[in-house]
Amino acid sequence: MVTQIISTMETQVSNGPSGTSLPNGPVISTNGSTDDSKTNLIVNYLPQNMTQEEFKSLFGSIGEIESCKLVRDKITGQSLGYGFVNYVDPNDADKAINTLNGLKLQTKTIKVSYARPSSASIRDANLYVSGLPKTMSQKDMEQLFSQYGRIITSRILVDQVTAGISRGVGFIRFDKRNEAEEAIKGLNGQKPLGAAEPITVKFANNPSQKTGQALLTQLYQTAARRYTGPLHHQTQRFRLDNLLNASYGVKRFSPITIDSMTSLAGVNLTGPTGAGWCIFVYNLSPEADESVLWQLFGPFGAVTNVKVIRDFTTNKCKGFGFVTMTNYDEAAMAIASLNGYRLGDRVLQVSFKTSKQHKA
DNA sequence: TTGAATT
Numbered sequence: 001m002v003t004q005i006i007s008t009m010e011t012q013v014s015n016g017p018s019g020t021s022l023p024n025g026p027v028i029s030t031n032g033s034t035d036d037s038k039t040n041l042i043v044n045y046l047p048q049n050m051t052q053e054e055f056k057s058l059f060g061s062i063g064e065i066e067s068c069k070l071v072r073d074k075i076t077g078q079s080l081g082y083g084f085v086n087y088v089d090p091n092d093a094d095k096a097i098n099t100l101n102g103l104k105l106q107t108k109t110i111k112v113s114y115a116r117p118s119s120a121s122i123r124d125a126n127l128y129v130s131g132l133p134k135t136m137s138q139k140d141m142e143q144l145f146s147q148y149g150r151i152i153t154s155r156i157l158v159d160q161v162t163a164g165i166s167r168g169v170g171f172i173r174f175d176k177r178n179e180a181e182e183a184i185k186g187l188n189g190q191k192p193l194g195a196a197e198p199i200t201v202k203f204a205n206n207p208s209q210k211t212g213q214a215l216l217t218q219l220y221q222t223a224a225r226r227y228t229g230p231l232h233h234q235t236q237r238f239r240l241d242n243l244l245n246a247s248y249g250v251k252r253f254s255p256i257t258i259d260s261m262t263s264l265a266g267v268n269l270t271g272p273t274g275a276g277w278c279i280f281v282y283n284l285s286p287e288a289d290e291s292v293l294w295q296l297f298g299p300f301g302a303v304t305n306v307k308v309i310r311d312f313t314t315n316k317c318k319g320f321g322f323v324t325m326t327n328y329d330e331a332a333m334a335i336a337s338l339n340g341y342r343l344g345d346r347v348l349q350v351s352f353k354t355s356k357q358h359k360a
Numbered sequence: 361t362t363g364a365a366t367t
Contacts, residue, residue: 040367042365042366042367043365044364044365045363045364045365046364048364067367069367071364071365071366071367073364078364079364080364080365081363081364081365082364082365082366082367083367084366084367086367111365113365115365115366115367116365116366117366118366118367119366122365122366123365123366125365126363126365128362128363130361130362152365153363153365155363157361157362157363159361167361168361169361169362170362170363171362171363173363173365204362204363205362205363206364207362207363207364
């Protein structure tokens, strides 16, 4: 897990005592500039294939957005896996952190936190560390580096097959570049207490700095995905098995094969109407909200929109909602896995939305 | 044995 060590104290200080909070608008400081320290969020660890539209849809479900941006590579246009959301209301920013931080989307667990004020001093503050003792934990590593400054994130890479054994390699991101520089001076080539070998500490490569070959491969794969039609059944079966084996915290109740799902195609479906495939979710609790739908469907692929249908007067969920997913195979897998899924004391009914159900 | 954290 990533760790963030940013004291709220600093956020308070940067806001300053002179800021004026308007009832329905941004906080304006006395020098006239907009203070977005309580409304502007950074979102990390987004799935690679998440689009700007999906990003906006997810965070727009919390409250009114002043602006948002999924950060992309300037050359390839590929998502860099993080973005920014600036809300109109600081309360919505707080709510977004409380409800969306830790949300699982496909293979990622997103992180939602306040963005630090942008400045050159916080850039290029990420370190690559190798030669770490295999017994050193993330916490140990942070303890070693924390004497040089405030740590924003840290990670120790682990072996995939042995599930959790340290590879002796990690990353430390400091708040400030000069802190990272001091850590290199102080720790590169040094032996941690009790370690047999010295560690190597240097600035990390920028992950976007790929070889020409890797870049071409990435471009090719992006183009191939864009022009690929519906997958064959065998492929879908393979991907369904992968999904189910990956657990995602989802337990299946009544198994439905992809083949039985695809037999429905073109019969009753609302279809891939521009926006994607609309899914009907029935038997939600009165307390259900949008976040539960993101949590349930997000792991299966690109979700563009979710909606909980509420009673106009009580504002309680009327027991059903809708989810829109971009790709048919991902929608089919979500349905196959979540139809019959037990959520609390309820068993969900999940299907493609049909024109008949829409009349309700 | 290198992960998408400052628009």
